[in-house]
Amino acid sequence: MDEGTARERSGIALASVVRFVDIAVDALAEAREEVDALNVYPVPDGDTGTNMYLTVVAARDAIRAALDDEAEPLPALARGALLGARGNSGVILSEMLGAAARRIAAATPEQRNATVMAEALREASVASYAAVGEPVEGTMLTVLRAAAEAGAEAAAADGARSADVLTAAAAAAREALGHTPEQLDVLAQAGVVDAGGRGVSVILDAAETVLTGRRPIPVTAPLGSHVIPVPHLEPAADELSADGPAYEVMYLLDADDDAAPGLRGRLGELGDSVVVVGREGLWNVHVHTDDVGAAIEAGLEVGRPHRIRVTHFAEQIAAKAAAAEAPALPTLAGRRVVAVAAGPGLAELFEEAGAVVVRGGPGRRPSTGELLEAITACGAKEVVILPNDEPSVRAALAAASTAEADHGARGLRVAVIPTHTQVQGLAAVAVHEPGRTFDQDVTEMTATARHVRHGAVTIAARQAMTMAGPCEPGDALGVIAGDFAVVGEELGGVALVVLDRLLAAGGELVTIVSGADSAGLAERATAWVEEFHPHVDVVVYDGGQERYPLLMSVE
Secondary structure, X not given: XXXXXXXXXOOOOHHHHHHHHHHHHHHHHHHHHHHHHOOOOOOOOOOHHHHHHHHHHHHHHHHHHHHHHOOOHHHHHHHHHHHHOEHHHHHHHHHHHHHHHXXXXXXXOOOOHHHHHHHHHHHHHHHHHHOOOOOOOOOHHHHHHHHHHHHHHHHOOOOOOHHHHHHHHHHHHXXXXXXXXXXXXXXXXXXXXXXXXXXXXXXXXXXXXXXXXXXXXXXXXXXXXXXXXXXXXXXXXOOOOOOXXXXXXXXXXXXXXXXXXXXXXXXXXXXXXXXXXXXXXXXXXXXXXOOHHHHHHHHHHHEEEEEXXXXXXXXXXXXXXXXXXXXXXXXXXXXXXXXXXXOHHHHHHHHHOOXXXXXXXXXXXXXXXXXXXXXHHOOOOEEEXXXXXXXXXXXXXHHHHHHHHHHHHHOOEEEEOOOOOHHHHHHHHHOOOOOOOHHHHHHHHHHHHHHOEEEEEEEOOOOEEEOOEEEOOOOEEEEEOOEEEEEEOOHHHHHHHHHHHHOOOOOOEEEEEXXXXXXXXXXXXXXXXXXXXXXXXXXXXXXXXXXXXXXXXXX
16 A cells, blocks of 8 residues: 555545654654653663554564565554564553554544544553553553543644644643652652653654644653754655666755755766755755665765665565465474573573573563564464573563464464463473473463462662562562562571472472572572472473572472
8 A cells, every 4th residue: 555545544644644754753762761760669670661662663673664565564563563562551552553554544534633632642542551450540541541531621722733642642641640659659759750651741742743843741851942844755656677776875964955966966967856845954865775874874964874774675575575485384293392582591591401492581572563473483283482581571461462362273272371480481491291281281380370479579679668668779588479578688698588488388390490690599598408408309400590699499
């Protein structure tokens, strides 16, 4: 579908949607460290900003690829966001973006743009709440709902425009974000606003910028700061061919306004499909040419090119031809386990158990697309996913449902066992038995994972309030069942307290997984168990995971 068709279906220009994802990517890139730092836990394993940024990057790449391939751009944006989603925040954001894109795509010329935009925000909010089993107020859900309500009120006014809707929505989001500490005690104790809500606010600010040219003033910017959005460059309408120029060159250019006519003329001598658009010193440049260097030098002669992108058409043509000639998909057979591993040693353990491994862990959560690729590439008819990390459970569920929707006709079945820790995943894969029926195997693995009592130790990186009281940077923290339950001065002592509590209800097997910086902790913990619980077996593995020197479980 070309852009003309899209505009026939909706008064909201496709170019505006493309500009939105471009600006949203840049805004989240700038804010990602800030959003990551809003993680209320004392350990720096929160990556909300990074996950949201990567999700929007995937959406941007997907819609641009669809434009290049003359595919449906808005559905591509929705699917790209879904496949690129990482962690809880990324998956919820992908639901928001997908719902909004579907509403815009379904609009008709008779509908007011303001109404369409308000309904897109409302449907995004509804979808985000539906994506969460137990919605919690004071989160990104609350911030978007406030934005949607303000957008609906603005749209009801006579003569309202979509810009009015987004301006009201963005302002309401910022206000709702400021109230999130009043709704969640953990935010109030940490003295921060919700990280996901801040990310949503950044995205809505980007949407407002697209339609108004104004950028809401961030707390770190001087008064009066603003940005002018760069007009979107349309891809060339002509088909790629071996007879045409070999490369597409695109870049942004900082240059005086009077330089544009001369640059257009020079690029016209070098190739075709020349577009130079912009204003107020910022230009977007596009040309098809055989001389990449000369096209970039032409920009250097009049200003400063940046964000340069070069595409080799021959590679695109070859890729399309290879895809068209690809053989039929093989028949699915057997059963495989897909496991997320947080360290090299853990990856080896899961691989030895026969699992397909996807690397993960704090700061590197796998995307829905990565999990989907692992599901489809293993060639199994039945697949069990072990996310082994609470923020990755939702991405695993999204990958499972997408895989079944795409390959259900081939008989593919996928089950997600909601393992929240690596040790739960190890316990589950240990009882995996392909000889059982799929449902029996999933039931047994799920029951085993649920009955594992698990803990860990780590070091506090910041001051915070935990369930065990306040902690300071450098304090040793003990984690039990996902909560910070012990605060102490030394990791080894805290590890023994955690083990003692895990064994309080009895147990037959203790599993200890040492991390990248364990420094003898595993040996000390093993000796303690052998002395005080001699009837309990101990198994020690070298997991190599970061940030958590020791993982422990009791079965």
